[in-house]
């Protein structure tokens with residue numbers, strides 16, 4: 001029999017925006033004193049001496065928590081505990097938390113209703129693995145046992161903030177037991193002894209005494225406004241678990257979205273548009289070409305313009321999504337959202353355990369960066385890029401083959417030129433300005449800056465590529481006939497068709513031409529250096545003479561300046577500095593202009609070769625790479641900012657940040673089977689491309705604290721802003737703008753039924769090579785870490801951690817080629833945490849497998865680092881993965897499927913705010929994640945799938961089933 005509460009108007013929770021919260025009509029309510037951004041109220045529950053309705057039947061109880069807002073009469077279901085089985089004295093591990101935005105006052109009434117759950121598994125959808133004749137269990141649902149209620153003010157003002165309330169039957173008559181409500185404050189120092197906790201549920205007792213002092217380092221309250229600008233819509237859960245020495249630890253699980261999900265893609269797309277517009281312009285300015293190349297260029301430009309339009313359209317679409325912070329898994333194939341990462345969240349576990357410092361454990365959970373709209377029929381980036389390069393290299397006479405390294409080099413030089421030329425011009429003008437003011441000090445300073453930049457400029461061209469590109473372009477001009485057409489077939493390093501594919505670093509098919517005057521470039525290039533030397537010598541002379549010192553000097557300090565020029569200066573008795581320097585500056589600018597012109601054209605010609613081959617595939621490949629990279633970068637920036645904020649008070653971390661850089665470890669759960677092979681190939685390239693990213697911390701000058709990206713495809717700088725107070729406390733190197741590097745590594749272990757197929761009938765080599773390659777990268781990072789961190793830090797570090805042993809263990813596990821060897825993931829994650837790194841967990845959608853993995857990781861940390869009682873490991877795991885049972889769903893839920901039937905999303909992919917807030921206090925954070933994505937509180941697994949999962953990756957009964965994903 002299912003018992004319904006009488007008179008309860010069950011509605012979703014309605015959040016009032018905070019400013020209105022105190023002002024509900026004519027009423028004035030007493031706010032709860034709160035710490036910014038911390039939950040307003042958190043409590044735990046336990047029952048005693050419950051009376052079973054039927055004798056000799058063990059009770060399986062849960063408590064449902066409802067709220068009666070003071071201005072309303074209606075009851076709003078808020079959350080519920082987990083089910084505790086087989087005891088009259090249940091002690092609930094799942095607590096209740098009211099986040100800072102929730103409209104709760106001292107006058108708010110809380111109703112606690114205790115139910116006896118007869119069958120907690122009836123929600124699990126039976127699948128084909130069940131015998132067909134087997135009917136669902138006849139006895140489903142739960143029975144009402146009793147209720148109690150209290151006002152928030154009563155709880156807060158009670159002795160030791162603890163209430164023991166009688167539970168009564170619905171007519172308010174009979175007492176059927178007691179319920180204890182105890183306020184919890186994270187970060188408090190445990191005062192009382194949680195004595196007599198036994199793993200025997202019958203004997204569980206609750207530690208209810210707490211004293212309060214919040215450790216600064218974990219709460220990091222100073223940082224909150226900044227994190228709030230980035231993190232949105234937090235979902236919180238509170239638990240308490242016993243430790244092996246029978247004390248309680250408290251755990252707050254928090255899951256938040258990030259507006260960086262949209263902000264970073266928008267920044268990046270704008271940057272790509274700028275870069276591509278500039279390249280298209282340079283292609284147009286390439287000058288006259290012979291008909292073959294000219295046609296190619298026209299074709300390339302048509303496609304490139306189309307591409308820029310496409311990026312602009314995507315940006316326009318994304319710009320409409322103002323304030324969005326979440327892309328659901330069901331939108332992963334949407335074209336306009338392709339640059340946005342799927343289901344990106346910070347998953348945070350805050351642990352307060354006795355005798356230990358409070359600790360935070362963060363993992364970024366996100367769908368594997370992949371180009372879902374383009375699909376995976378032909379594989380992912382790793383394969384596509386390799387194939388593209390192989391084919392391009394063997395195209396014969398139509399194009400000149402430049403290796404990817406040389407193409408990247410050409411882009412780098414072009415970018416350097418574009419940056420340096422205007423800088424030099426500015427410094428040259430400043431020098432003239434100093435000259436006109438006749439100020440020796442200012443002249444010296446301006447000269448110093450001018451010299452530095454000009455030297456960099458000259459250095460930028462010290463590359464064979466520029467010479468060969470000049471020759472190639474020469475041959476492509478009308479009349480510039482190549483005597484020996486460039487072809488890999490003419491190369492001495494040519495490979496025979498039957499040979500294995502040559503390595504990527506093969507020699508380029510760069511032309512050689514006997515008529516070409518190579519020295520001409522040398523002369524043009526050297527002129528820049530010469531004219532700088534001339535300026536230096538002139539300035540020296542002018543200052544020397546101005547100081548009235550005797551003697552004229554010979555004007556040949558640097559040995560390279562033109563003696564006639566210098567002589568002409570020193571013969572002037574009364575110099576006008578400006579007049580003396582002006583012609584020299586003009587010469588420098590002219591020489592530079594000549595170099596820039598030639599170099600730009602020739603290097604643009606190199607880029608033309610890459611683009612001209614295999615249009616439009618080449619551009620689609622760039623698009624795919626941009627998409628995957630954008631998703632990966634959004635996650636990385638989010639992870640970096642969170643890591644920075646949570647570790648700002650740690651000098652060791654800050655030192656590591658600027659001397660070594662940060663390890664960023666990705667755990668992949670993709671299978672090497674079917675489409676997920678392509679996803680893994682995309683993900684591997686996307687993550688590896690993150691090496692091109694460096695961070696820079698700058699002082700925030702306004703309220704806009706969102707990061708800014710500069711650079712171009714081969715090299716990005718992400719500027720992260722910190723408020724002045726925090727910025728000031730940073731090490732000098734960071735404040736001076738030193739670039740902070742990241743070392744991304746990916747370890748993948750497929751765990752589902754698809755991976756079983758791959759292992760039995762397919763191929764797992766992709767996973768093996770990714771793990772092997774990334775192990776080498778991780779080892780490299782460790783070596784740099786050991787070399788660069790100070791010896792005293794290292795000796796302390798080594799005392800605490802056996803990193804060498806862990807690495808060796810990881811290596812052995814990778815070599816072992818064991819099936820579904822999840823030990824690899826645990827070891828890689830542990831190493832990352834010990835190295836102060838940033839952790840990521842990814843599967844296709846980051847909702848089902850990722851939720852299993854991240855909750856397992858949390859409980860394993862509690863076991864290994866916080867002495868979680870071993871008999872509570874599985875219970876803790878189940879609590880974190882759990883969902884409300886059917887009876888606890890709101891009326892808008894479909895009881896058959898657990899899926900929401902009303903509260904339809906307002907847009908295709910965004911979770912409506914009302915719905916989000918309603919849901920944010922139901923069971924474990926990760927089931928909320930599933931709900932956010934597919935509007936259904938069920939992990940998308942069936943029993944057959946779960947049989948293939950490693951044991952600890954299986955969710956509890958009642959939490960999984962058929963879901964329309």
Ligand SMILES: O=P(O)(O)O[C@H]1[C@H](O)[C@@H](O)[C@H](O)[C@H](O)[C@@H]1OP(=O)(O)O
Pocket residue numbers: 329752843844845846847848849850940941942945965
């Ligand atoms: O979050 P995921 O684990 O990628 O979700 C998978 C789930 O593991 C699988 O069992 C199910 O059949 C679906 O394919 C889920 O992916 P969706 O992207 O369809 O949510």
